[in-house]
Amino acid sequence: MAVYTDVAADELADFLKQYDLGELLSYKGIAEGVENSNFLLHTSQGSFILTLYEKRVAKNDLPFFLALMTHLAEHGVNCPLPVKGRDGEALRELSGRPAAIITFLEGVWPRKPNAAHCAGVGEGLARMHLAGANFAIKRANALSVAGWRPLFDAAANRADEVQPGLRAFLATELDYLSSGIWPTNLPEGVIHADLFNDNVFFLGDKLSGIIDFTFACNDMLAYDVAICLNAWCFEPDHSFNVTKARAFLNAYGRVRKLTEAEEAALPLLARGAAIRFLLTRLVDWLNVPPGALVKPKDPLEYVRKLRFHQSVTSVRDYGLMPSGLVA
Ligand SMILES: Nc1ncnc2c1ncn2[C@@H]1O[C@H](COP(=O)(O)OP(=O)(O)OP(=O)(O)O)[C@@H](O)[C@H]1O
Ligand SMILES: N[C@@H](CCO)C(=O)O
Structure with a gap:
């Protein structure tokens, strides 16, 4: 906040x-x-x-x-x-x-998440998905594929000020993701949609609580998994850490097993999740209100992450065998 x-x-x-x-x-x-x-x-x-x-x-x-x-x-x-x-x-x-x-929730969010934290998040996320199953109120995800174009439009003219070529990079990716390939038939439920490390509290290596539900909505459960892959499984230099991803995905799967269709869609969902955070960060980066006490987050972190997901060919690259077995 x-x-x-x-x-x-x-x-x-x-x-x-x-x-x-x-x-x-x-x-x-x-x-x-x-x-x-x-x-x-x-x-x-x-x-x-x-x-x-x-x-x-x-x-x-x-x-x-x-x-x-x-x-x-x-x-x-x-x-x-x-x-x-x-x-x-x-x-x-x-x-x-x-x-x-x-x-007020006791606990500390991990500044340098390790594989044990990632496993805790995997288990916690899956438990949250199961717990949300019979929640009666519905809320559509305003920041899913249809919500990305307006963000792009708001930032496009100044995107190249942040990084030369960023506008074209985003336009190409957005066209690809909006070309009718975004999944529509995967299991849905209540997702957190912003489960970053500053929203998960730990006491030692044990997850003690989850906060900040202001993006929660109904959407594909695997999209929440893809958001967490982005948020938890990269290093400070933005390189992918497959050990963390494997720990996260295996812990998730022990509570709620991903279907084969969800596994197959994960690279695409991860690209979508990466562009969603890239775009909101870019808009915020270009529009810091004068006098606000806020440190905008770096959009370029997500360029690197998005490029990684673009290179992924199967969930093997995330540490999971396509059958769901551990690599
Ligand atoms: N219930 C709570 N108990 C203890 N601390 C909290 C609680 N809610 C928020 N905080 C503190 O406030 C910080 C910001 O909260 P939160 O993540 O909800 O804000 P936000 O503006 O929605 O942020 P973002 O969406 O960027 O994560 C947290 O990192 C935590 O330190
Ligand atoms: N967790 C988001 C900010 C809140 O939407 C980010 O890191 O970009």
Whole structure:
């Protein structure tokens, strides 16, 4: 998270009067993350996270995110819980933005994920997919293949300022991915859609919790797997680490086995996931709001990752035998 919208102390104290959270002792903006404004609150009742939802979050989607966290927590996933006010509502408004308070989760996100972390994420992701199976509310993925073109259009004119040739590279890849080859018949369910290392908490090597459901939606479960391959299985120099990928995929498969069709589609899904994050990062890189407390993420990291997926011919390259057996 970041801080785009500031909140004054007296405004926050007033806001908290709507809750049974005791007295506000201190609060501070959280610089991490890029999407929403977040604050760590200390009250006489404990620690909480206050989120003000920003540009990419549609207000109509907020009941989905809040109900999903409650549903997942009830089905064994350790994730934050929305805190309701005295009126029974979790969602309200603060400083002109939709706002909610959620419970604070203990744990630390891994700055340098190792293969054990990747295995933890694989297991955690599969458990989340199973836990989401009977969640009643639906939300389409606004950042799937149809959502990439508008992002490209918003950034295309200045893409070459970030890297010469980037515009043409993106245009070619986007044409390919939108040419009718994007899978439509793979198993679907609730996906997290942003399960990066800063959204997964660990205590030692053990996964202790999952946060940040503001991109969660209904989509292909294997697309979530592809997002994690991108987010967890590359090194700081952006080279692919097959040991981490194998650990991740095997751990996922022990809880929810990928179908053969999902395995076959993985290289394509990974290309899609790479361009999705490349494009949102590029748009954000070119549009940092003046005065915002945010460190935009590097879009070029995803050029390298995308090139790797373009070179992949089968899931063997991700450490998995096409039959699903370990390579
Ligand atoms: N429930 C929570 N418990 C403890 N810490 C939290 C919680 N929610 C958020 N944080 C802290 O705030 C940081 C940013 O949160 P989050 O990832 O939800 O923000 P975001 O703007 O949606 O970011 P991004 O989408 O870039 O990951 C986290 O890395 C974590 O340090
Ligand atoms: N996790 C995303 C930011 C939030 O969408 C990224 O690393 O680009």
